[in-house]
Amino acid sequence: MAEVRANKKVVLKDFITGFPKESDMEIVTTDTVRLKVPEGSKAVLLKNMYLSCDPYTLWRMRKHDEPPSVPGSVITGFGVGKVVDSRHPDFKVGDFVWGMTGWEEYSLITETEMLFKIRYTDVPLSYYTGLLGMAGFTAYIGFHEISSPKKGEFVFVSAASGAVGQLVGQLAKLMGCYVVGSAGSDEKVNLLKNKFGFDEAFNYKKEPDLSAALKRLFPEGIDIYFENVGGPMLDAVLINMRTHGRIAGCGMISQYNLEKPEGVHNSLYLVTKRIRMEGFLFSDFFHKYHQFEEIIGEYIKDGKITYVEDKAEGLENAPAALLGLFGGRNVGKQLVVISHE
Amino acid sequence: MAEVRANKKVVLKDFITGFPKESDMEIVTTDTVRLKVPEGSKAVLLKNMYLSCDPYTLWRMRKHDEPPSVPGSVITGFGVGKVVDSRHPDFKVGDFVWGMTGWEEYSLITETEMLFKIRYTDVPLSYYTGLLGMAGFTAYIGFHEISSPKKGEFVFVSAASGAVGQLVGQLAKLMGCYVVGSAGSDEKVNLLKNKFGFDEAFNYKKEPDLSAALKRLFPEGIDIYFENVGGPMLDAVLINMRTHGRIAGCGMISQYNLEKPEGVHNSLYLVTKRIRMEGFLFSDFFHKYHQFEEIIGEYIKDGKITYVEDKAEGLENAPAALLGLFGGRNVGKQLVVISHE
Numbered sequence: 001m002a003e004v005r006a007n008k009k010v011v012l013k014d015f016i017t018g019f020p021k022e023s024d025m026e027i028v029t030t031d032t033v034r035l036k037v038p039e040g041s042k043a044v045l046l047k048n049m050y051l052s053c054d055p056y057t058l059w060r061m062r063k064h065d066e067p068p069s070v071p072g073s074v075i076t077g078f079g080v081g082k083v084v085d086s087r088h089p090d091f092k093v094g095d096f097v098w099g100m101t102g103w104e105e106y107s108l109i110t111e112t113e114m115l116f117k118i119r120y121t122d123v124p125l126s127y128y129t130g131l132l133g134m135a136g137f138t139a140y141i142g143f144h145e146i147s148s149p150k151k152g153e154f155v156f157v158s159a160a161s162g163a164v165g166q167l168v169g170q171l172a173k174l175m176g177c178y179v180v181g182s183a184g185s186d187e188k189v190n191l192l193k194n195k196f197g198f199d200e201a202f203n204y205k206k207e208p209d210l211s212a213a214l215k216r217l218f219p220e221g222i223d224i225y226f227e228n229v230g231g232p233m234l235d236a237v238l239i240n241m242r243t244h245g246r247i248a249g250c251g252m253i254s255q256y257n258l259e260k261p262e263g264v265h266n267s268l269y270l271v272t273k274r275i276r277m278e279g280f281l282f283s284d285f286f287h288k289y290h291q292f293e294e295i296i297g298e299y300i301k302d303g304k305i306t307y308v309e310d311k312a313e314g315l316e317n318a319p320a321a322l323l324g325l326f327g328g329r330n331v332g333k334q335l336v337v338i339s340h341e
Numbered sequence: 342m343a344e345v346r347a348n349k350k351v352v353l354k355d356f357i358t359g360f361p362k363e364s365d366m367e368i369v370t371t372d373t374v375r376l377k378v379p380e381g382s383k384a385v386l387l388k389n390m391y392l393s394c395d396p397y398t399l400w401r402m403r404k405h406d407e408p409p410s411v412p413g414s415v416i417t418g419f420g421v422g423k424v425v426d427s428r429h430p431d432f433k434v435g436d437f438v439w440g441m442t443g444w445e446e447y448s449l450i451t452e453t454e455m456l457f458k459i460r461y462t463d464v465p466l467s468y469y470t471g472l473l474g475m476a477g478f479t480a481y482i483g484f485h486e487i488s489s490p491k492k493g494e495f496v497f498v499s500a501a502s503g504a505v506g507q508l509v510g511q512l513a514k515l516m517g518c519y520v521v522g523s524a525g526s527d528e529k530v531n532l533l534k535n536k537f538g539f540d541e542a543f544n545y546k547k548e549p550d551l552s553a554a555l556k557r558l559f560p561e562g563i564d565i566y567f568e569n570v571g572g573p574m575l576d577a578v579l580i581n582m583r584t585h586g587r588i589a590g591c592g593m594i595s596q597y598n599l600e601k602p603e604g605v606h607n608s609l610y611l612v613t614k615r616i617r618m619e620g621f622l623f624s625d626f627f628h629k630y631h632q633f634e635e636i637i638g639e640y641i642k643d644g645k646i647t648y649v650e651d652k653a654e655g656l657e658n659a660p661a662a663l664l665g666l667f668g669g670r671n672v673g674k675q676l677v678v679i680s681h682e
Contacts, residue, residue, distance in 0.1 A: 227612075230608065230609060234608065249611045249612040250612065251612060252608070252609045252612055255609050256609075260606060261606045261607065261608070261609055262604070262606070263603070263604015263605060263606050264604060264605045264606075264608045265601065265602045265603070265604050265605075266602065267571065267575065267593070267602070267605045267608070268571060268593045268596050268597075268602055269620075270590045270618060270619075270620040271568075271590040271591065271592060271593055271620035271621075272620065273620065274619075274620045274621050274622055274625065275619070275620050276617065276618075276619040276620075277611060277617070277618045277619070278611075278615075278616070278617040278618070278619075279610075279611040279612035279613065279614065279615045279616050279617075280612075280615050281615055284615065
């Protein structure tokens, strides 16, 4: 007879509309889980350790044609866990994995296409919620596959102290680019300049004229813009882009919660400056994941990449941690610790 | 002693600001020209035959860092002419050429990088102001080099009856795509469907909801948008694009004369649908011109490509013809005839 455990979880109460609230989610503690994968399935049972808080997690909680998270069910998102039981040939008991899981103590994963065995266990495993997981992979793909970077180019990263932005800036520096980041507090600006090695950084909340700020920091213009925020920043960037510049469209966090998105008025520059703007999603590039993991894993071990995490403890604090992303409350990668082993 | 001729011309009075007016230009008839290229130069003297009216011509009349047309001087733009005298090894007397010239009867061309010898003299030479010139080349590059088209894809072309749009639609049909065009009158819509072979076409002025119109004509969404207009049409297209769609940014004629461009509110779809939007300019692709001329020249001779021109007679009518572009007055490629030989 398999062991049965209580399974605390965060459940979506109703699809998020407008600005998300903590009351859109609730903590449920009545559920139980059997610590065995049912016979006849190829599922994997995880003990969840770390959960990743991403704008993408919230995006999954909004109504879509095929909604990834549905009301009454556990919230889903990226996380790190340990295999407790498995009937899948690629995963065995004791393996550490990262991928799509539930916001709960134990998850039975039946769709394993989005589950990856962790190969670098000598770095903090929580890094796989960010630097070595979806956010880091997103940074890597967006910079190396989408932005066509060249040594010496001028690179601008918005939301630069976030999980993705941190790595984009460091990858650009490793390639010999000039890199400027924007963030929403002086503390974050300080991190960008003094910890992540950005050439320059600025607090966008203190700049009355974003275009003038970019002109000051990029007197010759911007070759590559790594777009995380959208809205007025995108407009200011378009004014300051160089001919044949590239914009990697990773996200537009300033726009997700608006009833009507703000207008972008300078799209004509896409034509006159022959700019390529391209949206992308990490999941179109899973075939490059192993290459990425190896390159970044070695960079971490060699001390060439720095990383800052912001950890919330316990599932009870998960909703607040997730919503904090939109207030810019977190410093560095926001994650939730459920268990350290 | 070389012959001297009167040289009627259209002169820019002052840089265009806001909506262009006929009074921004004036016809000057006092000037004279000597029908010999000065010794020691490598110039070419043209007798101009046909002038091309393009949004690009007007763009050249606005103030830029390095303004292509300047007040007090003849307006410059694309045209077709006959070589009257030449000290350039690539051009000899009697050659027909197309390229950057002046809005005048005779032009001394000292910068010949933008001058091309016409190789297909058995098609109407006026075609080199459009179909075989800048507009056609723009259509070819934007479709084949920028849009990554595949057989069976769903293609939408705005300003489809214009010089560029006509050819984009026909190239897409030749590739086996489903093609819809928009235009601003029922007469143009009729041309698109019954002359240029578009699968469908609509009059955007009669559609209260552009997004609904596109949804009706593209129930499965748009793979390729050939963007000529910008503004609300771009917003409506973004809603209807398919994942991994491409937008070739050729122009945004609806925005050129506005004090403040209209906002594009749906740029977030560039990210969520992983769309690539890329501006381009024909002049970055001159190395492909001969290939283009041969392909389209043969298509014309084989009757595979149809073309409609709207001809204004005489330099006196050139300013009105140029401004008519923005009222959508022209049907087909707008050009000005100065001389037929």
